[in-house]
Amino acid sequence: MAELAAESPSRRERARADTFREIKQTARRVLVEHGVDGLALRAVAREMGMTAPALYRYFTSREDLVENVVADLYDELCDVLEAVRDAAEPATPAVQLMEVSRAFRRWATTHHAEFGLLFGSAGEDVLPAGVPTDGERPAQLAAARFGAVFAALVARIYLEHGFPVPADEDLTPGLKEQLEAWCAKLPVRLPLGVMSVFLSCWIRLYGMVCMEVFGHLRFALDDAAPMFEGELRSLGQLLGVPDEYRPPAS
Amino acid sequence: MAELAAESPSRRERARADTFREIKQTARRVLVEHGVDGLALRAVAREMGMTAPALYRYFTSREDLVENVVADLYDELCDVLEAVRDAAEPATPAVQLMEVSRAFRRWATTHHAEFGLLFGSAGEDVLPAGVPTDGERPAQLAAARFGAVFAALVARIYLEHGFPVPADEDLTPGLKEQLEAWCAKLPVRLPLGVMSVFLSCWIRLYGMVCMEVFGHLRFALDDAAPMFEGELRSLGQLLGVPDEYRPPAS
DNA sequence: AGTGTTAGCTAACGGCGCTCACTCTGCATA
């Protein structure tokens, strides 16, 4: 028994870990090429010269595989966003938030299938409603990391510049309670109004990108980029970000 | 040959129309009970005591059936929204818009599967991107009717009260062009700024409801109703709607 | 060397979308 696990990955464990990774990578390729519905265990296995039942040595079900792919995608997206954030010039949280938001849209529009899996209606199955699942499943952890990228930037903007925020007594009691409960789970303690503004901003960003990617904006626009920039500027105003900084058109 | 079609529905045609309706109704039931993925031709057929191949007398494919169900759902949703609009008291467009928005959220939260089909990522397949499809397929027509409900209310608010709107020259050229093209397809001619504000409002409404229904708000809130009311009030301010009118809590 | 573990296989079950060849029934015409 390898009770001291972390020491030597033991040949067999290494092989297993490699196969584990390869399955997830292949699954991702299949996802991109054939869409969410085409992401089939048999297809993944075929693609890597295996048979479908073998995958059950690594994942308990198709759902389990998908969930792990989701977690990986969140991580990858976070890496991209954090890289963009750290490369932003000037390195103020306001500029960083704008750039990260643009990077988010860019990732979404260039990774259609992946975005649909993370942020679309398919996610219902991966993170079901009823069971609490103690919030520690891989996909949920990765999603939390993702949310933190945006939340931290908004928090830093507030702490450094400040922006207008509803007072606690202006919030509906029901909303206030929930924001308090949420705030208690976060590392930093912020005015509840800040959290409501953050939610509002995130809703707009999410709504804009979702509508574009899922084609629900085509009734009015065939290129959503200018509208997105407009929304972004409007969000900037909300957060008291000076308007001057507009990056070169991509 | 019954060249004069509209005259007597001819027994057989009536039976056919009945079966057509029954299939769609059954499909909707299966959708609600088993989710989008469980909406299978065989399941629908089984449910109504038929065999699957028989359905191909009425629909060319599963996709075709789903598209027809989508159109029906849009129509039903529109009926609900229009009824709420016409029953709103006082019957001003501002109050009507607030009530219709609430009704939209209510329908979404009580018709999970249907909402996902209409507004989620699944819709990509039903209304694919590449082909123009001359915009006349049933689902597209029904979706247009749906959009018009909100658009007409915002237009009436603007025409009756007016609200602050960006001037044409403040819009990005790219956005201005697209808004002009879209405006040209509408029955009424409105300032482009009004249309951009409408889009912005719709994005927020859509984003809010989608996040709630698809569970992407659970990281922060377990009851999205207060947040929704807050967003609605904020939208009201944007549209210059006097704040006083708040309906009884539902 | 012997023993247990484990990764992979084949076979199989039930369900899926969809096609094909067939029957049967109702309708319109010769």
Place this chain on the structure above:
DNA sequence: TATGCAGAGTGAGCGCCGTTAGCTAACACT
């Protein structure tokens, strides 16, 4: 009235799918 035809519905079957059961062969450890 008899005939023929269009259309509704059927069963069999193809190639997929997720998943399970039982097997083999390689591996790891005593």
